[in-house]
Amino acid sequence: MGSPDGPAGAAGLPARPGSPRSLADCTAFELRRLYAVGEASPSEAVRAVLDRIESLDKELHAYLHVDREAALREAARWDRAAGRDGAPPLAGIPVALKDNICTRGWPTTAGSRILAGFRPPYDATVTVRLREAGAVLLGKTNCDEFAFGSSTENSGFGPTRNPWDPMRVPGGSSGGSAAAVAAGEATLALGSDTGGSIREPGAFCGVVALKPTYGRVSRYGLIAFASSLDQIGPFARDVRDAALLLSAVAGRDPADSTSSAEPTPTYTDLLTGDVRGLRIGVVKEFFGEGIEPGVADSVRAAAGVLEGLGAVCGEVSLPHAVYALPAYYIIAPAEASSNLARYAGVHYGHRTAHADDLYTLYARTRREGFGAEVKRRIMLGTFALSSGYYDAYYLRAQQVREVIRREFTAALERFDLLLGPVAPTPAFLLGEKMEDPMQMYLSDIYTIPVNLAGVPGISVPCGFVRGLPVGLQLIGRAFGEAAVLNAAFAYEQATPHHTARPPLVARGGMSGRAASAGGPRSAGQSPAPGDSPA
Amino acid sequence: MTYETVIGLEVHVQLATASKMFCGCAVEFGAAPNTRTCPVCLGLPGSLPVLNRRAVELGLRTAVVLGCRIQPESRFHRKNYYYPDLPKNYQISQYQYSGHPPLATSGTLEIGAGETSRRIGIRRVHLEEDTGKLLHAEGRSLIDYNRSGTPLMEVVTDPDLGSPEEARLLLTQLRATLQYAGVTTGRMEEGTLRCDANLSLRAAGGPDGIRTEVKNMNSLRSVERALRFEEARQREQLSRGIPVVQETRHWDEQRGVTFSSREKEEAQDYRYFPEPDLVPLLVDDAWVEQVRAGLPELPEAKRRRYAEAFALPEHEARLLTATRAMAEFFEETMRGFNQPKIVANWLVGDVAAYLNSAGQEIEEARITPASLAEMLRLLDRGTLSGRLAKEVLEEMLRTGRGAAEIVKDRGLVQISDEAALAEMVDGVIAEHPGPVQDVRAGKDKAVAFLVGQVMKRSRGRANPEVVNRLLRNRLNAR
Secondary structure, eight states: OSSSSSOOTTTTOOTTTTOOGGGGGSOHHHHHHHHHHHHHHHHHHHHHHHHHHHHHHHOOOEEEEEEEHHHHHHHHHHTTTTTSTTTTTTTTTTEEEETBOOTTTOOOOOOOOOOOOOOOSOEEEEHHHHHTTTTTTEEOOSSSGGOOOOOSTTTTTTOOOOOOOTOOOOOSSSHHHHHHHTTTTSSSEEEEESSEEEEEEEEHHTTTEEETTTTSSSOOOOSSSTOOOOOEEEEESHHHHHHHHHHBBBOOOOOOSSSOOOOOOGGGGGOOOOTTTEEEEEEGGGSTOOOOOOOOHHHHHHHHHHHHHHHHHEEEGGGGGGGGGHHHHHHHHHHHHHHHOOOSSSSOOOSSSSSSSHHHHHHHHHHHHSOOOHHHHHHHHHHHSSSSTIIIIIIIHHHHHHHHHEEEEHHHOSSSEEEEEEESSSSBTTTTSOOOHHHHHHTTTTTTTHHHTTTEEEEEEEEETTTTTEEEEEETTTTTTTHHHHHHHHHHHHOSSGGGHHHHHHHHHHHHHHHHOOOOOSSSSSSOOGGSOO | OEOOOEEEEEEEEEOOOOOOOOOOOOOTTTTTTTOOOOOOTOTTTOOOOOOOOOHHHHHHHHHHHHEEEEOEEEEOEEEOOTTTTTTSSSSEEEEOOOTOOOEEEEEEEEEEGGGEEEEEEEEEEEEEEEOEEEEEETEEEEETTTTTTTTTEEEEEOOOSHHHHHHHHHHHHHHHHHHHHSSSOOGGGSSSEEEEEEHHHHHHTTTOOOEEEEEEOHHHHHHHHHHHHHHHHHHHEEEETOOOOOEEEETTTTTTTTOOOOOOGGGGGOEEEOOTTOOOEEHHHHHHHHHHTTOOOOOHHHHHHHHHSSSSOHHHHHHHHHHHHHHHHHHHHHHHHHHHHHHHHHHIIIHHHHHHHHOGGGGGOOOGGHHHHHHHHHEEEEEEEHHHHHHHHHHHHHHHHHHHHHHHTTTOOOOHHHHHHHHHHHHHOOOOHHHHHHHTOOOOOHHHHHHHHHHHHHHTBBOOHHHHHHHHHHHOOO
């Protein structure tokens, strides 16, 4: 851990302003300040980030597509306006998008070979909002195929590696977005969370990651996994940045009937850091069997920090949360089996070269295009919806979901926020759980109930176990993102964890500044191939 | 053994909206393929449906005019099956199962008139989206998604219909009602109204028989014909002791038979589940009242108004209001010729007779209200005799040409010139001494014969009044 080049180790301290730190490691707020005072331009920042991608991404594989030319062109457009009064909030800020978010003209595959080469003719609503907010879009980040997974190993285009330890997974399914933000390959990123796919990789990669309330952010243009659970949310290196990105994309969208008309505050304005009197419920069931002791300790210590800041912590029980996983593995695959029916080789995406009749066209296209986990979930979901089984599975799972929703509502009447770990362990090794889907599914055991309840949850870095980041999960009331973000902000202000940068970045961290200054790039930033598992 | 026929209809109606069910694309018949499409109706990854409010309103209008129970909350479901004309490989529809009723249920529609009228139960009214269209050409299959996502409404009757004739009556009445309500154009030949029928035979007093579903009927008449065939086919099978197979059968209009489509009904499992991309459809009383208040004049009200305001006989008022198109034709004609009784006479008389024999509906007729009014004005002015008018009308209906044009081309203008007519009258008197004698002897009937002879000589163009006067003057008759 640590490096002579880097400003921070595992327990690093915030960099001093003006330190020779790469623009790629600056937060969006830092960049905005640098733009405002004329110490950096969007072109310089974007170039630094692109250079970081160039130097690190061969190893990390956070991206499936980077459009260097488009990013530089867009950055140049903001060089004069960024930082001035009236500039949009993300003017000149480099942002990455998970590859299940549609981008007009850019490849959008959702990590699936069945969509290899597919370029949507339209932008997702969040893509439009980012463009309007002045963001410079860098490219598309890797993810588990159709967001089915917790490690990004199910990507049809190879896994992403964890910047803290390239032998380990970055989490998933939004592993590419989490790794990119952690490694300075993007200042901000969007991911999607159906059962933990933002929060778990956020925890594994040591970044701030928020799953908003269902309906807070438009799903229009998000390639659907499970429509009643999917939600887009931000990745950032601190809470303020996450609030900034959320403010840019949240709000009612007439193109998404399930998006909410609930007013959207400017979340960054509501970060007071004051948690005095805040009632926080520590979820008893989230510290049960299977949790790594170091994780539990870090999370309990975080509760202690919040208490120290004036919050009032108490224990809360969610006895039905244990049924969340089985209910989720009925509902999500059921919806997915229907959502993925359209990938059949007829009017876009992969089509088998060997079909003489319609049935063979469908069967072979799907056999060739989908990976094992996708097939597994389509079969699960198809079975659960079959006539004769519907009542026993889908309907029953919906009833369980309702019970869990009510349980959360009740708990969130007693408490302002709920607190627990994001995942039972830190990042696991690549390949460790690939042969055992059940073990893989269990990494989302603390995040899935939150999706079923539809409420917001955030992952904030809260320490390290064996040199690997641990995430603290704070859960709020429906549309209570401001409260969640504020508590996370208070915690972050009191602790140094979010300032720690992965060793990989520390080693390669000078490259951005060096490149933008025209200097030679340092060699040997990436571990030798022998460091990585095959 | 005697059997009772049991028929239920499933009627698909294309709603008369400007845009599609779940996106803003235009609903347009005959546009170039795939030009009325967007990510939503193409089922592109990431696209989401948004329910068309107007389509719901038209569904509610239907529910109101059929006296249905309207659900305060209804849901959409996904019907999952694979077919290339279905871009998402599921159809968004409203499916009925416990706890999730469709938009409206339990209505009725009256068929027939007076003592023979019957109320037929309407089981449900629900909304759904249409599919695209497959085109097969040169050994290849092409898809046009223009129709994909077009708003459809399905109206399902109870199996209350006892004969193919009743089925046709119900369909005619339903179509007229929906056309009046502005819900649909209801053109079977364009596919904006489609009808599938379930038919079974039940031994008198016995249990329900096995039903077949008959599809592919493209006109009111073919619905009746197909069901008549199917009724006879099932009766024949049963009489020979062969059980009826539950299956889907297609009507072949040319050969006049139904044939098995060899689809196994039970093999399909549509895996219905609530559409998570749409929120529940909430309909409150205020909305229903607003829809009720906005309803156009319906056939019953219009019939009463015609009978009273225009002093038309009951049966004429009924015929004129049988379809919205006929009523509109009537009212439009009166704008050019404001004598309701005369317009009504011609419409329910000669015009209806011609359409009937030609198998046309009024909206398919080649005559326009303006040209009918023109013809009636020529008649009224005496330019045309009654007999010529009939001839001219027939040609108008056949060719679509205007009345004045036909009259001019064929030289059909009535001859009222006394000098010209006197010549003809004198000729007739010379040729028919017998009848002339009779007239002089006071037999008035013979005058009519002689007038007829002059008309014949003039090929119908002579003004009968002038001829009559001239004849009487010459023969000193009274």
